[in-house]
Amino acid sequence: MSTRVARTRRVVPALALACVTALGLAACSSDGNSISKQANQGSDKNYLAGDGTLAQLAPGDRGKPVTLSGKLLDGTPWSTKDHPGTVIVVNVWGSWCPPCKAETPDLQKAWEKLQPEGVLMVGVDRQEGPQTAAAYLKTAGVTYPSLQDDGGAALVALQGKASATPSTLVLDQQHRIAARVSGPTTTSTLVGLVDDVLHQAKG
Template sequence: MRRSPRLRAHASHLVALLVVTLLITGCSAQNSSLAEQADAGDNKNYVAGDGSVAEYAPDSRSEPVDIAGKLFDGTTVDSSQWAGGVVVLNVWYAACAPCRVEAPMLQTLSDSFAPEGVKFYGINVRDEKPTAEAFERNFGITYPSFIDRDGKLLLGLTSYVPPQAVPTTLVLDRQGRVSARILGVADESTLKTLITDALAEGSSATAPAPATTAGADDAS
């Protein structure tokens, strides 16, 4: 039996209405998902560490870190300039939520260890200068950061910094070797201990040898 034109038109209208409803529902679900991602921050663009801590014994450490790069203030810094001192390197970028969490703590430790000659450097893997400087002003960061949008600095640290593992914090001993690593947000007391260990190890290693009595024996 043939359907009347009116019935065919009504059926077509129902199909069209169903399609529009499905499209709206799908778009709403997608928009909701995007909103949730936006609320969560830029979390899709980094691989957060699990907070694991590794401290390496002196006889198991690799060769000294060999990196050079430009800071946001235009200064060029080479790791050879760090010889004899303990250095802390922190990989970060402004939109990284865990980086915002640990920033005040890093500044506190930077201030605390400055009298002992410990140097702190950030390694910024994404931002342009205005964005990085706004972050530093917001969190009161006074130690400098390298520009590393091309990843050249991280390339020299691949043995210790997994790709896109932001934040990551490294402690370098007085010989420029990695003595400790924290993947993810650094705990203040843990990082303080790792820095203190590196300082104590260095001071004992560089302690002057006891004076000999050969001259006194010869004189007698």
Template sequence: MNTTDGIPGRRSLLKYGAALAFGIPAAVALAGCTVEDPLAKQAKAGDNKNYIAGDGSVTEYAPEKRGKPVDISGKLFSGMQASSEQWRGNVVVLNFWYAACAPCRKEAPDLVALHETFSPEGTLFFGVNIRDEKATADAFERTFNIPYPSFNDKDGQVLLSMTSYVPPQAVPTTIVLDKQGRVSARILGLAEKSTLKALISDAVAE
């Protein structure tokens, strides 16, 4: 754990807070032991729940702890193809959503504002819509003036490639990719604006 004068650094505190949110004992959280993601475990259980609500918990991954670059490809609602190979060298924010998801609607204005803040620096934003037909997604994007494109992922292609980080049906989930295309941070559930801004800023500064 990175510390300054014995005080845990912000990255460590974010991990600690995420662990506590899942009910992991403090001693285990501070020790950095590997535990199975409870939402992923619930998703794998096959208990026929239609919705898995994230609790807004945050996980930030230190550069040396990140895995390989993600491999994502799919079709946007515009009809254009997009893939993670095109994003190398840019920080990328992926937001998993669908129109009837209440927290997705609540966080939409904050995502728009963060796009306006970070896109001039080269940060890319993409939505990943896991449920809606094009007309429904288009109506949502008009309502909230969404300026960035979304994947039409009703077939689950993008979600499947991200299941190590995004439990099926855990929506919304927001992922930050570093400039190498690796996952640097994840928010399960509603993305609090100041928290997501800090996570993006960390990735941009690397």
């Protein structure tokens, strides 16, 4: 069955053209100032990040709900099941990842803008211990929670749509994947993607 890309209600920076393939959320952008270009400007030549593609799915084309659960960095249990009807932003990251560290201030700013709207944000830490991750987030001034590395179970729960690090997914009120950025993102891009999901629910 073919899929289609949801039309945004505003100009989302870094999104000139998005396309979705039958295999899932794959996209392309021809914008010279796109996230793809940002991702490719990383100085760490030994690091393979996402290509910066951004994709959105219309409500009728979204798949099954995501069930993500685990322990937060402080050991507290957390699950999407505890937040029914809530839009959730999921960011896969690691403090060892240069593009992840570069996007951290933008993610925090997005969180500060979205939290009053009732939106949740949670990180999914990869390939490091919770103490290391927590120390970095404290230094970076991050106030949204992150799940501990669980050996890859979270990536499976995210239906294979967050294979790159960093990756950011927007889950709609039913916790279906509504949008994805494969690579680093910006505050305006992420807020725009979430606003689209919120407006679709109202419309």
